[in-house]
Amino acid sequence: MRTDQDKVIAITGASSGIGEATARLLAGRGARLVLGARREDRLNAVVDGIMARGGTAVGVVVDVTRRADLRRLTDTALERYGRLDVLVSNAGTMAVSPFDELRQDDWDAMVATHVTGLLNGIGAALPVFRRQGTGHFVNVSSTAARVVKSPQAVYAATKAAVHVISEGLRQESGPGLRVTVVSPGFTHTEGVGKGASPEAAAAMTRMRDEIAMPPSAVASAIGYAIDQPAGVDVGEIVVRPTAQA
Numbered sequence: 001m002r003t004d005q006d007k008v009i010a011i012t013g014a015s016s017g018i019g020e021a022t023a024r025l026l027a028g029r030g031a032r033l034v035l036g037a038r039r040e041d042r043l044n045a046v047v048d049g050i051m052a053r054g055g056t057a058v059g060v061v062v063d064v065t066r067r068a069d070l071r072r073l074t075d076t077a078l079e080r081y082g083r084l085d086v087l088v089s090n091a092g093t094m095a096v097s098p099f100d101e102l103r104q105d106d107w108d109a110m111v112a113t114h115v116t117g118l119l120n121g122i123g124a125a126l127p128v129f130r131r132q133g134t135g136h137f138v139n140v141s142s143t144a145a146r147v148v149k150s151p152q153a154v155y156a157a158t159k160a161a162v163h164v165i166s167e168g169l170r171q172e173s174g175p176g177l178r179v180t181v182v183s184p185g186f187t188h189t190e191g192v193g194k195g196a197s198p199e200a201a202a203a204m205t206r207m208r209d210e211i212a213m214p215p216s217a218v219a220s221a222i223g224y225a226i227d228q229p230a231g232v233d234v235g236e237i238v239v240r241p242t243a244q245a
C-alpha cells in the first residue's frame with residue numbers, strides 16, 4: 001500500500017480556499033503535489049509556503065475548462081514524480097444569480113468548470129491510472145447538489161452532475177481505481193459570493209460569516225478518503241457546519 005508519504009497528488013483549484021487547505025494538509029503528510037489554478041501569483045504563494053515548510057509541490061497554471069491544461073497537469077506529475085496517484089478535482093465557481101438576470105456567461109462558466117472541467121480531469125488521468133493499475137479520483141461537489149435553493153439552480157445542477165459522473169465512473173473503474181465525492185456545506189473561503197449577483201452575494205457572505213466551517217474541515221475529509229487502504233473506496237463524504245439547515 002502506498003502511504004501519503006509517497007503519493008503523488010494533483011489538485012485543481014489549489015490557489016485558495018479548500019484546494020489550498022487540502023494542499024497544505026497533504027503536503028504536511030508528505031505527499032508530493034502538483035497544484036493547478038489560473039492565478040499564477042496565488043498558486044506560487046501556495047507552492048512557496050509548502051516548500052518553506054519542507055514539503056514537495058510544483059504549480060502549473062491550469063484552466064480546467066481547457067483539455068490541454070489538464071493534460072499538462074497530469075504530464076507534470078509523471079515527468080516530476082514518475083506517477084500520479086490521486087486527482088482532486090476541486091476547481092469551482094459559485095457565481096450564482098436569479099435566472100431573470102440572464103447571466104449566461106456565469107451559467108456557462110459553472111458548466112465549463114464543474115462539468116467539462118471534471119471530464120477534462122478524467123480524460124487526462126484515467127489513461128494514467130489504467131496504465132498504473134491504480135488511481136483515485138476525488139471530486140468536490142456540494143451540499144447544494146441535493147437541495148436546490150434559489151438562486152443556486154445552475155450551480156446545484158452542475159454539482160449534481162459531479163455526483164452522476166462520479167457514480168458512472170465508479171461503476172466502470174474496476175478493482176484498482178477509487179472514486180470519491182466530497183460534498184462540503186458552507187465553508188469559509190473567498191469563493192463564497194464571488195461573482196454572484198449582489199443580493200445573493202450579500203446573503204451568502206452573511207451566512208458564511210455566521211456559520212461556515214474552516215476549509216481545513218473539508219481538507220481533512222479529502223485526506224481521510226485518500227488515506228484509506230487500497231481496495232477501500234470511500235464513496236461520498238458530506239461535511240457541513242452543524243449550524244447548516
Ligand SMILES: NC(=O)c1ccc[n+]([C@@H]2O[C@H](COP(=O)([O-])OP(=O)(O)OC[C@H]3O[C@@H](n4cnc5c(N)ncnc54)[C@H](OP(=O)(O)O)[C@@H]3O)[C@@H](O)[C@H]2O)c1
Pocket residue numbers: 012013014015016017018019036037038039040042062063064065090091092093094113140141142143144183184185186187188189190191192194215
Ligand atoms: N465554500 C463553500 O461554501 C463551498 C461549499 C460547497 C462546495 N464548494 C466547492 O469547493 C470548491 C472550492 O471552492 P472554494 O470554496 O475553496 O472557493 P475558492 O477559494 O474560490 O476556490 C476556487 C478555486 O478554483 C479555482 N478555479 C476556478 N475556476 C477555475 C478554472 N476554470 N480553472 C482552474 N481553476 C479554477 C480558483 O483559482 P483561480 O481563480 O486562481 O483559477 C480557486 O483556486 C469549488 O468546487 C466549490 O464549488 C465550496
